[in-house]
Amino acid sequence: MVFDPSPSECPICGTQNKFTFLQDFSREERTFSLYECNVCAFQFWQPFQSPGATWYETRGNNKIQEILKPTITREYHKRILDLAQKDWKGKKILDVGCGTGEFLAELQKKGCEVWGIDFDPIAIRVGRKHFLLKNLYAMPINKFFEATPLPIFDCITCFEVIEHVDNPKQLLLNLVAHIKPAGKIFLSTPSRERMGAHLNGWDYPPNHLSRWNEKAIMNVCKLSGLKVLSITYIEQFRILLESMNAKFHTGLVRRGANSSQGSPSLNSRRIKTRILYVLGTIKVYILGGIPAFCLWIYGMRRGKKNGGMFIELALE
């Protein structure tokens, strides 16, 4: 059964009525259907529409971030910070989808002029509070580019954003309009060709609206006036571990913590919850870690495109 009818026109290349239906999906009483454009290889869910800022606000782990200062854990951030070891003083950098701003804060320490945009106002509040970043904006991305007086940037980063938006080509055109002629643009997005992709709950709508491989990225970039300098695969083990843990999810810690509420004293409840937490962490690395490690080794030997794509772009 097809939940949502075939689109009439490809949102990337404009081709009409040349789509392959791939699968249906339903969540929160909403239905979606995945299509691939037979011309440009772009895969997208119908209806192809962002759920809006409110949907994201209610789902993040913002409460934790408001208490604990976020730290750099993602490979794409580390790669740019490595590049910035060379003299990036005075460079103007924009991070689209900056989240809580921990990455921009590191660049600011290196003397860069940093700007950030995210559609999550809570994340932006955390960024301002923890890192005292001035040029942070919480608004829809298109509106930001239309309404904000911006400089022309030396470097624009846009990590894990393109799969969330309902106008990926417009997003890239906006980046092109705000980059210096010799500037660099960096993107990242999950590889749709990775192993165990169907197990990652975050890769379904309305969270992610599109899925990308090298061919689709090359096509959208070309149509937006960008040339692809390199594509490499990052966080391969991390994402395989997430897939395997989704497969072996038992809810042990949550159930244990709930059942311990009848225990005689607060202290014994705390100890029990702590033990369950440690057991849960061990479980993550044994139940999920061993198969993820085997898949990771297998994937590397067989040239699988696991993890996320890290994409380096320049103007055409």
Ligand SMILES: [Zn+2]
């Ligand atoms: Zn197309």
